[in-house]
Amino acid sequence: MELVIKNLHAQIDGKEILKGIDLTIKTGEMHAIMGPNGTGKSTLSAVIMGNPKYIVTEGSITLDGEDVLSMTVDERSRKGIFLAMQYPNEITGITNSDFIKAALQARMKEGEHVSLFKFIKQMDQAVQDLKMNPDLPHRYINEGFSGGEKKRNEILQMKMLKPHFAILDEIDSGLDVDALKVVGENINAMRSDSFASLIITHYQRLLDYINTTHVHIMVNGRIVRSGGKELITKIDNEGYDWIKAELGIVDNEASKKQAIILGSCAVNKGAK
């Protein structure tokens, strides 16, 4: 299977964040996207999943030729797209078990039902693999979870739902060293001919556990460099300044200042 993103532009509150993304991901591949803060990595993942906060102004996303942008969020999920969120929501009153069961049920044909026995077995296994508390299935979705538990719960959902394209948005933030290893190994274990992932991260550490096939660097809403693992090492050693310099990108100080001015409502330069 193939997820193809072409010339993707997207904005939030009238501000353009993605400025023409081109990216093709095939199952069997493990992609990583790295880049400085605020360059649109999370926006890209949210747009692929279909978060209604963002508006796509140009470009296309297709899954084996099918138009993804015209699908609802839940349709995208059922077609095999998965997003592990940076800040997973807490939802009270619904247990993780009921939640995941409902998600699996949504994938069944009419008249078919999730086998309870199989489900419980798989769930227990996933909880064990991720070294999570065995009471997890009976707890409410992410309620009272630590940051690390929430992230592990995202990976648990991924394991249970078995997507074809998993986007992992800073899954490593908030994880301690041991948890990072567990999560990394579990992601790597998903590798197969029918699975691809797009891993968004700031650090090399997570990628130590994952056999990455493609690495992309994103700056200012564009993918500016693609390559192999060697890019990871370079960024870890040298940061992003070298690439900004190569591309002649100057951090837009003016726009940063403007953002501050916007905060104080007394100034309205555009009025006259």
Add this chain to the structure above:
Amino acid sequence: MKKNEDINAIVGEYQYGFKTDVKNVVDSGKGLREDVVRSISHFKNEPEWMLNFRLKAFHQFMSMPLPSFGPDLSFLNFDDYTYYIKSSKGVEKDWDKVPGAIKDTFDKLGIPEAEKKFLAGVSTQFESEVVYHNTIKELEELGVLFCDTDTALKKYPELFKEYFGKVVPYTDNKFAALNSCVWSGGSFIYVPKGVKVEKPLQSYFRINSKQMGQFERTLIIVDEGASVHYVEGCTAPIYSEDSLHAAIVEIYVKEGGYCRYSTVQNWSNNIVNLVTKRAYCEKNATMEWIDGNVGSMVNMKYPACILAGEGAKGTTISIAFASKGQYQDTGAKMIHLAPNTSSTIISKSICRGGGKVNYRGTVKQAKEAYNARSHVECDTIILDDISSSDTIPFNFVQNQKARIEHEATVSKVSDEQLFYLMSRGIPANDALQMIVMGFIEPFARELPMEYAVELNQLIKLEMTNAIG
């Protein structure tokens, strides 16, 4: 699976309303006059004191104003209602002897099925009279009295007279007065000292005659150290004309006793439901109201606990769901009159489609209520921009050593939560339902399983096409 299909069938049909034709044996005609009150008492062959009670209540009703708060009830025309209908002769214990048409209605509600599983005793109220009543043997052996209220008046006259109308006097409010003058049916329970009834006692009832009022009267007495859980469930067919329902539930929990009263009310959306529910709790007694309000056009109901004895405990856990054209004005009252009494109120309100849902509650800690503690939690979710909700708590603390905690939240279903559930493949409407079910989970988990399943179905029905 069988059970679920049954419930689906019930709820599915309920959507359109279903009515079974039954021949009425006695019909008091429309309107409320003194002679109607007299004839009700006469039909029922009641003792003199009850007739006098009804007449006093009638005059009270005529002279009392409508409530000064909550929904506007000035549209009620009391001459438009029928106050007494009797649809079958006498009270029958054997299901086989219940008239076919009535049985048919209850079959649609799945009652015989339910009985097999959970019911210890069934008293199904049909129109104004209880037509089917079955108390299982163990209850009789325990000395528990469980029958319809009319029968109780005849069979246990002294016990009845001692408690009837004491917790809710007919002077309490206009609709308590109305109920007191025309009451008919309802359940009577007496649990003797130290007896613990393990299984919940249940009763289903429905309004099934055009524009008839239903004025049942329930009286529960839990003697010292005894315990009981009573479950009341209502579904009603839909009619185009208004229907008035004014019930009274009186509960007396003696020292160390325990009573839980659970309701899932699902009146059809043309019914005006004005109910007075109150429990009187002696020393170390516990009263719990589990009160679910789905449906009805106007609903006013504030289950109350009078914590009269030291260490008495009161709890109300309630939900109210208002959809299009519905006005839910519900809440709870906790009156602390003694030291070390404690109370908890958890209220969950939901509105959509232009519905209005209010929490209206009173917590009073009197001078004598040293170390009284009260915890109030009111949460509301509003599902769209055309619905509304108000939280109206009254807290009175009359001594320095009492404590009230009050928390209230009002929120909209967050887009981020919806996005999260949908991103796992769950369709928008199902996702919204899940969030709402999660929201009322603190209530649902208190219900017997069957009721929780039915509540689930009702909420789903109310939520149909809530998005888009």
